[in-house]
Amino acid sequence: MTTAITTATTTTPQPHRDRPLERARWVVADTWVVARRHLLRLVRRPDELLGTLLVPVMAVVMFGFVFGDALGIAMGVPSADYREFLLPGLFALTMAFGIGTTTIAVASDVRGGVLDRMQTLPMAPVAVLAGRVLADVLTAVVELGLLMGLGSLVGWQWHGGAGAVAGAVGLLLLLRLMFSSVGILLGLLVSGPEAAMKYFALVFPLALVADTVVPTALMPAWLSGIAAWNPLSITVTSTRELFGNPTATPTSWVVEHASALAAGLPILLTSLCVALALLRFRRSVR
Amino acid sequence: MTGHAILAEGLRKHYRGRGPVLDGLDLAVPAGTVHGLLGPNGAGKTTTVRILTTLLRPDGGRATVAGRDVTTDRAGVRARIGVVGQYAAVDDVLTGRQNLDMYARLHHLRARAARQRASELLELFGLTAAADRSVGHYSGGMRRRLDLAVSMVRSPHVLFLDEPTTGLDPRSRIAVWDAVRDLARAGTTVLLTTQYLEEADRLCDRITVVDGGRVAAAGSPAELKDRAGATHLDDVFLDLTGRPTLTGALR
Ligand SMILES: Nc1ncnc2c1ncn2[C@@H]1O[C@H](COP(=O)(O)OP(=O)(O)OP(=O)(O)O)[C@@H](O)[C@H]1O
Numbered sequence: 049m050t051t052a053i054t055t056a057t058t059t060t061p062q063p064h065r066d067r068p069l070e071r072a073r074w075v076v077a078d079t080w081v082v083a084r085r086h087l088l089r090l091v092r093r094p095d096e097l098l099g100t101l102l103v104p105v106m107a108v109v110m111f112g113f114v115f116g117d118a119l120g121i122a123m124g125v126p127s128a129d130y131r132e133f134l135l136p137g138l139f140a141l142t143m144a145f146g147i148g149t150t151t152i153a154v155a156s157d158v159r160g161g162v163l164d165r166m167q168t169l170p171m172a173p174v175a176v177l178a179g180r181v182l183a184d185v186l187t188a189v190v191e192l193g194l195l196m197g198l199g200s201l202v203g204w205q206w207h208g209g210a211g212a213v214a215g216a217v218g219l220l221l222l223l224r225l226m227f228s229s230v231g232i233l234l235g236l237l238v239s240g241p242e243a244a245m246k247y248f249a250l251v252f253p254l255a256l257v258a259d260t261v262v263p264t265a266l267m268p269a270w271l272s273g274i275a276a277w278n279p280l281s282i283t284v285t286s287t288r289e290l291f292g293n294p295t296a297t298p299t300s301w302v303v304e305h306a307s308a309l310a311a312g313l314p315i316l317l318t319s320l321c322v323a324l325a326l327l328r329f330r331r332s333v334r
Numbered sequence: 335m336t337g338h339a340i341l342a343e344g345l346r347k348h349y350r351g352r353g354p355v356l357d358g359l360d361l362a363v364p365a366g367t368v369h370g371l372l373g374p375n376g377a378g379k380t381t382t383v384r385i386l387t388t389l390l391r392p393d394g395g396r397a398t399v400a401g402r403d404v405t406t407d408r409a410g411v412r413a414r415i416g417v418v419g420q421y422a423a424v425d426d427v428l429t430g431r432q433n434l435d436m437y438a439r440l441h442h443l444r445a446r447a448a449r450q451r452a453s454e455l456l457e458l459f460g461l462t463a464a465a466d467r468s469v470g471h472y473s474g475g476m477r478r479r480l481d482l483a484v485s486m487v488r489s490p491h492v493l494f495l496d497e498p499t500t501g502l503d504p505r506s507r508i509a510v511w512d513a514v515r516d517l518a519r520a521g522t523t524v525l526l527t528t529q530y531l532e533e534a535d536r537l538c539d540r541i542t543v544v545d546g547g548r549v550a551a552a553g554s555p556a557e558l559k560d561r562a563g564a565t566h567l568d569d570v571f572l573d574l575t576g577r578p579t580l581t582g583a584l585r
Pocket residue numbers: 349350352355373374375376377378379380381382420
């Protein structure tokens with residue numbers, strides 16, 4: 049029984065200070081351990097993933113079928129065409145809604161002292177955040193796979209080549225990356241998971257005042273002006289084009305530069321949020 | 335390692351909008367000993383532990399742990415310590431084994447070594463039967479023991495335990511004491527805070543009584559009792575802090 053403890057005291061090995069490659073390797077290893085924790089949680093509680101998918105699934109039913117005719121008529125297309133228009137919007141919306149999971153999980157870790165404990169470990173702080181982001185993006189791959197399967201059941205399909213489809217999926221994952229990093233920052237800032245749950249309502253205008261479910265052409269001019277600049281709209285416009293699905297977006301400067309913006313904006317916002325989150329994470333040591 | 339495993343001089347800390355929480359606290363813990371930090375609620379014990387474990391920056395004073403400065407060489411300190419906070423910090427959804435495995439890997443044990451270490455610690459803390467259950471279904475005492483196991487993934491140079499046995503039944507408490515003694519015998523220095531004077535009496539080589547962020551008294555349990563002419567640490571505690579303890583009040 050005492051064998052476990054009578055070993056002499058040890059110092060956790062550390063990467064050498066002036067070997068950046070070695071340090072990077074350790075950060076990657078730690079990131080994977082943290083990501084693995086979040087993925088194991090999902091495996092142990094698969095209903096959480098299914099719960100996340102409930103929103104887009106309900107949206108397919110509500111908008112695709114219940115309101116689909118009306119929206120199709122308003123757009124001047126049959127409702128099957130509207131559904132083809134709708135699904136890329138819902139893919140992006142699902143990526144955005146993931147922010148709730150991230151924020152609540154991070155806030156719970158702060159509350160539960162898990163983040164404190166990780167900070168007393170000799171690991172790079174960035175690995176704690178990067179692990180969360182990695183787990184989120186990998187989860188998003190599964191979510192997108194399931195949603196695309198569901199989409200094909202209701203008549204959605206892609207018309208582009210493999211490269212274009214991969215590009216579209218890549219842009220959606222970039223969007224999740226962005227929402228994941230925003231979620232981490234918020235999770236570090238809010239007072240607790242309860243607060244995080246309440247703020248979640250803010251995601252609705254963000255997700256719907258966008259070129260996602262209701263075509264912006266049907267919105268009043270001031271609203272469609274805002275929607276045009278919503279990062280979600282930009283990603284959705286690009287993914288619709290890449291999937292070869294119908295678009296209904298009036299041309300504008302944003303639309304003309306959609307693919308560059310769809311790649312650039314999330315990367316920019318992610319970098320900003322990660323930097324701020326790291327700052328906050330370090331500052332929590334006061 | 336000889337000399338002092340923990341050395342703190344004149345630690346000061348105040349939170350915005352309130353008086354000093356630590357008001358020039360000194361602490362010297364020789365390597366390989368078990369040191370108790372005693373004091374009434376709000377005395378500043380947790381604050382002291384958080385400073386020594388690099389989670390909180392002091393406003394004044396300096397401290398070294400395992401010879402490393404807690405403000406300028408945080409990574410050095412972190413590589414040499416184990417920490418158990420006042421509240422259990424384990425993942426509720428994962429199993430006990432998965433928790434241990436994760437922390438072992440974060441201490442850079444290889445996959446096989448991590449798995450093996452997890453099994454050893456589960457055995458040591460009597461958690462083998464519950465190893466593959468969700469921690470969410472553990473009892474309070476089981477969570478506490480898992481928390482302790484996590485902090486011992488590597489035998490640290492210095493182990494910090496903030497009220498390690500609060501809420502444990504007598505059997506679990508003795509298991510924790512045994513584990514602490516084993517660690518100390520193997521060379522780990524232990525700093526623990528406790529509300530149980532009996533625990534301090536039986537487990538600690540030396541005790542520091544803290545009150546209002548300052549040291550009220552320090553010495554071995556016997557010395558403290560001698561000095562106050564008391565047979566129970568409870569009376570010493572009361573004498574020094576002017577406040578009854580829970581165990582004292584019940585006696
Ligand atoms: N983050 C904080 N902000 C403001 N005040 C704080 C904060 N953390 C602790 N304090 C205050 O500092 C004082 C000392 O707290 P500390 O947790 O160190 O006491 P303690 O000795 O561990 O008490 P206990 O026996 O109840 O655990 C308390 O009065 C507490 O209210």
